[in-house]
Amino acid sequence: MACSGGGGTGGAPGPGSPTGGRCPRGAVRDRDAVGEHRQGREGGPRPGKDLPASGRPFPLRGQRGGPEAGGTHRGIAKPAFLRGCEGQTVYGGDKRAPAPGSPAGPALYRGPGRPLRDHPHPDPGPRVRRLLEKGFPLHPGEAGRRLEGDVAKQVRGRVLVVGGGVAGVAAAARLARAGAPVVLLERSRRLGGRAASGTLPGFGEVDLGFHVLMRTCRAARALLRGLGAERDVRFQPRIEVPMWRAGRVHWVKSYPLFHLTPFLFRFGHLPARERLALVRLLRGLAHVPEASAADWLRSLKIPSRAVDLLLRPLLLSALNGELEGVSARYAAMVIRRVLLSPRGGALGFFQVPMSRIWERVVPLVEEAGGEVRTETRVEAIAVERGRVEGVRLAGGEEITGTAVIAALPPQELLDLLPDDARDLLGPVEGIPWSPIVCVHLLFAKPVLPFPFLFTPGLALQAAFSVSRLQGKDGPEHVVLVQSGARDWIERPLAEVREELLECLQRVVPQVGSTKLLSAYVLRFPRATFLPAPKVEGLRPQVVTPIPGLFLAGDFVRTGWPSTLEGAIRSGLMAAEAVVGNSLQINISPEKGGRWRSR
Incomplete structure (x- = not known):
């Protein structure tokens, strides 16, 4: 369940639409109430109470609350290169970009905090010599430092981030904190990619796939801190997991x-x-x-x-x-x-819909003179004279930039590149992928005896009470998660629902006597890549042979499997590469991650 990045307990699924229109890439859902099979998506709940464990409560670290990040962001007049783009969601504008040839001007990002310090080992020539001491604040009162001199000139050109999934959000947040103007392009209505949220009728706004962090996910915790969302994930003090078998529950407990x-x-x-x-x-x-x-x-x-x-x-x-x-x-x-x-295995549960967390990158990007555009489909990455020059949108609009970070799955990335550039990325098409199936159930009253439960030996793998984990009263929202679901992905949705419900009833007999208000089956054929033996050799590096093109995503070679942590690390590595290998993450086990210059 470590740091899920593609969804489920190991990583599941996808982008959301507040009106329930399209389904996250390849996902299918089923509504139990009328036996319909239709598509939809979005994201969910709010913080809650402490969780019970072993028949007694244990405190979860952190508090619920924190600033809400959903809703509409204040729009700004479109710059020249965006005019005529009706029908697209535009956040902010290039409000601080200097005129060509103008001096560096004032800081791109300013706030309270310690004064900027010179880099201890300035780099000669074109390399970065100065940079902010911390890119992500450790406390709400702290702020990022600004870039000056040659560094500011180097990153003052727009950086285009294609893909608003977790990796793209991490890259955009890091670059924006450094003062670089970023244009973040996402084809869905919501940020988050496979870790987005959606609306299910009867359920409200929920995460379509169930995602869990672990305390060992230090880069993820650093990003949450930088987005002001650290309190939106609540961790156990230490690992404590109930395991059910043959009518008995025993605990894996530290x-x-x-x-x-x-x-x-x-x-x-x-x-x-x-x-x-x-x-x-x-x-x-x-x-x-x-x-x-x-x-x-x-x-x-x-x-x-x-x-x-x-x-x-x-x-x-x-x-x-x-x-x-x-x-x-x-x-x-x-x-x-x-x-x-x-302490590294302690589980952390999201207290708000995940898309609300990723949307907090918007004010950071706007502050640095950039923008976030959703419902914007990129048709091609422009490669001219062997170098990336920008992107072309589906409507024909072209956006230029000094660098492009492609935070997309490999099959989508290859479709955007010219034929003669695809071979330069190596054998990424050979990376195997693994599916996940999630079943969302809404019961009229609470049924699970614990906030979550693993069931080794049954067809059902794990059940999570979203309502109890988030401290919500009333009907209980339960998610059944099937990881590595190759045997489930092609089966009829009604058959999947009924078999998993029968398994859940064996574990919790009162399920059979409790009214089921609604049920949806969501399946994700390409939820995560499969970390098979020797797959590391198929994973590409962040820096590509194509000048100006950088990769981000959980499939990039980070040393981590396909998890939220792996995706976030790839985005941070891509941002580091864009500004000349001048950013470094210094992770402390106690403090969960800190940024500094080197």
């Missing part, structure tokens, strides 16, 4: 000082001998082969029951693939960051 040591003696789903055999993982993490996770665990002689009841649910939700199909190296990474980190 304890102060001892971490998971008591768990090895108390996890009732496994006999003591098999629990202690998990210690062999420590030896296996010292050297991880280039093999499948299943082969690696077999080589360590981990008991099959321990794999099925503990490791498989963890790795399936985090990597969105079965153990036979995912790389042992990614599996080892998840185990290190979740099971071996005393």
Whole structure:
């Protein structure tokens, strides 16, 4: 479930439309009430109360609230290059762009905070010599620093970010904080891409895919802090996950000082001998082969029951693939960051619809003289004389820029490039993808005994009570998540709904006697890329062989699987590359991420 980036517990799905028109790229939904199969999308709820665990409440860090970011942003007169673009949503304008040949002028971004300090090691020549000390404020009273001198001249040209998903938002936020004018282009009505929200009749505004962060997702937490949305995600103090099997619930739980040591003696789903055999993982993490996770665990002689009841649910939700199909190296990474980190595995749940969080990038971009345009489809990336010069929109309008960050899935990116430029990106078309299926259920009254529940051994993988996680009263919104859902993606929607409902009723008998108000099935055939063995060699770098073109997205080579964290890191890396490798993330385990110059 680590840092979901494509959606579900391991990452699911897509962009939203407040009126419920189109469906997120490839997603299909089903309304149970009248048996219709129609399309829609959008995003959801609000903050809530502390969560119960093990029959008693445990506090979640952070508070609900924070400034709301939804709604319409104040428009500004369109600059010359945007006039005549009726029918498109335009946020802001190029209100601070200097005239050609004019001096640098005043700071592009100014606010309270410490004075700008010179870079400790100025770079000679065209490289960056000065830059803001922090790009994202650690506290609401702090603000970003401004660029000066050669740095300001270098980034004063527009940077175009194509794709308003999580990676595109991260890149735009970082560049805007540095003072660079950014034009962020998104074809949907809402920002967020596969991590957007939508409106489902009866449910209201909800996240279409269920997304979870972990405390180890430090770049994601730094971005949330920079957008003023840190309180919109609430974390457990430490990992505490209920596991249901054969009518009993036992907990994967971390304890102060001892971490998971008591768990090895108390996890009732496994006999003591098999629990202690998990210690062999420590030896296996010292050297991880280039093999499948299943082969690696077999080589360590981990008991099959321990794999099925503990490791498989963890790795399936985090990597969105079965153990036979995912790389042992990614599996080892998840185990290190979740099971071996005393606080890193603590789960964080979003308290507001995710698109509202990503929309907070708009004022940052406007402040730096840029704009965000939604419902704007890019038709082609213009490459002239071997260099990227800008983009062409579906209506024929051309927008020029000094650099283009393509924050798009590889199949969409290749469609925008000229034929002679596609081969330069390497074998990105060979990256395998994995589906996710989510079933949204609305019950007349609460039915789940816990805020969320994993069910190893059943066809149903996990159930989450969105209402309880966000502290909402009244009818209970439950999301059933199926990661790595290759066996589910082609099945009829009604059949998927009925089978998963039957599984849920086996776990929670009162489901059968509680009125079901509404149900939707959403399936996402290309929810995340599959981190198969040797897939790292297929993932492209952020910097491409085409001058002026940079890549962002969870499929880019960041060292992370397809998660929110991986997508955000790729966007930050792309922003770093645009300004000459002068930005660096300095991540502190305690403070969750901090930006500084180097």
